[in-house]
Every structure is written in structure tokens, then in C-alpha cells.
Amino acid sequence: MRNAVGFYWTLPVPWAGFTELPKDIDEAAKASRTIRYQRELIRRYAKEHNLRLVAEEAFLEIKPDRGSEYVLDALRSAEKICREKNAQLLYVGFSEVHGWRGHGPLEAWVGRAGIDVDELYPDxxxxxxxxxxPHAHFGIWRKRQYEWSAKKQERVSLAKEEALKLRETGETYRDIAFRLNEANIRSATGKLWTEDMVRHLLHQAET
Known part of the structure; x- marks a missing residue:
């Protein structure tokens, strides 16, 4: 029985509050349907092909709309395990279907990796x-992401309006950030407001 390492990745979804991924693989799978799907697909593949999964690694990208070279650190970590355990790396090749959910840096790394890598079809x-x-899931996700992006200016305007009102009542930047987050008024990127973000927002409103 040969050893294998499962590598799973996904994108953050700031507008849904998904900006962090637990390190524990099962907790990560609970937090992300995409991670859960990859875990299940690879575990089934390993069982069917008499492979022993000796490790599973999950990675959350930094931007909601693309893969980045930050994935390389996570891949190098997985590669190290593969070398130590004489294992092959398993990952799901999402871009195999109509070119969606591709990850350029990951795919480029696979092309030059010095280990055995097996790309699974996203069934x-x-x-x-x-x-x-997966195709339908990411199609819905792209639609919601587009709608979120289209309302960026609307979110910024609402935040400015509310922040200015609160500032006029003597609220501190920190208090305003708390109030905006409490009211679920998101920032342009969907991140929770911080004191510095509110200060920058109000400075823009004054210039």
C-alpha cells in the first residue's frame, strides 16, 4: 500500500464572513463545503486505489477571486511530507471542467514538482x-460574488453615512468600528471594520 497526501484549497468569501480556515482538517471541512468536497473525493479515491492517506493539508487563499503564489508555501510543506513519507500528492483539478476555478500558481508548481502528483477530476x-x-456550486458562487462586487460603492456610501453620524455624536473611531460591525454594515472588501479602517474612511469623506 502506497502513501499519499491530500491537498485541498479554497477561496475566502468575505461577504459571507468566511475569512479564516481552521488548521484541523475535519474542522476545516466543517467550515468550507469546498474543502469538505475535496476531502471526500480524495478519501474515496485513496480507498479505491489502495492508498494510505498519511496527511491532509488545507489552504485558504488571500483573495476571493483568484489563486496566488501564497499557495507555494503550503505546497512546499505538503511536498516535504511527501518526501519524508515516500508519498504521492493528491489534489482536485477544478480547471478540468470548462476552465473554472483554476489556480495558475498551483498548476505551474505541479508541472515542475519533483514528486509524484496525481490530479483528480472534479466529479x-x-x-x-x-x-x-462543483460546477453548479461555483457557478452560484460566481454570481453571488459578482453581485457583491457590484454593490461595493453602495456599501462604502452607507458606511460613510453611518460613520459620520456616529462621529458627530462624539463616538471614537474604535466605537464606530464596533457599531458598524454590530449593524452588519460591511466594508468595501467585506472585512470587519477596525479603528484604522474607520479613520481612513472618514478622512476620505472629509477630503
Whole structure:
């Protein structure tokens, strides 16, 4: 029985509050349907091909709309485990279907990796008792991401209006950040407000 390492990745979704990924793989799978799908697909593949999964690594990208070279550190960590355990790396090749959810830096790394890497086709499978179709899932995600991006200026205007009102009542920048977050008034990127972000926002409103 040969050893294998599963590598799973996903994008953050700031507008849904998904900006962090637990280090524990099972907790990461609970936090992200995409990670959960990859974990299930690779675990099934390993079982069917008599592979022993000796490690599973999950990575959360830094931007909601693209893969980045930050993935290389995570891949080097997985590569080290592969070398130590004489294992092959398994990952899901999302871009195999209509070119969606591709990851240029990851795919370039695979092309020059000095270890055995197996790219799995993103088949539709049953996850948690229901069919999971990656193509349909990411199609919905892209639509919601587009809608979120289209309302960026609207979010900024609302935040400025509320922040100015609060500032006029004597609230500190820190208090304003707390109030905006409490009211679920998101920043342009979807991140929670901080004292410095509010200061910058109000400085822009004054110039």
C-alpha cells in the first residue's frame, strides 16, 4: 500500500464572513463545503486505489477571486511530507471542467514538482447525504460574488453615512468600528471594520 497526501484549497468569501480556515482538517471541512468536497473525493479515491492517506493539508487563499503564489508555501510543506513519507500528492483539478476555478500558481508548481502528483477530476459526488456538483456550486458562487462586487460603492456610501453620524455624536473611531460591525454594515472588501479602517474612511469623506 502506497502513501499519499491530500491537498485541498479554497477561496475566502468575505461577504459571507468566511475569512479564516481552521488548521484541523475535519474542522476545516466543517467550515468550507469546498474543502469538505475535496476531502471526500480524495478519501474515496485513496480507498479505491489502495492508498494510505498519511496527511491532509488545507489552504485558504488571500483573495476571493483568484489563486496566488501564497499557495507555494503550503505546497512546499505538503511536498516535504511527501518526501519524508515516500508519498504521492493528491489534489482536485477544478480547471478540468470548462476552465473554472483554476489556480495558475498551483498548476505551474505541479508541472515542475519533483514528486509524484496525481490530479483528480472534479466529479459530482454525494457529500453529507446530498449530491454535490462543483460546477453548479461555483457557478452560484460566481454570481453571488459578482453581485457583491457590484454593490461595493453602495456599501462604502452607507458606511460613510453611518460613520459620520456616529462621529458627530462624539463616538471614537474604535466605537464606530464596533457599531458598524454590530449593524452588519460591511466594508468595501467585506472585512470587519477596525479603528484604522474607520479613520481612513472618514478622512476620505472629509477630503
Amino acid at each position: 459530482e459526488i454525494e457529500v453529507d447525504g446530498a449530491k454535490f456538483d
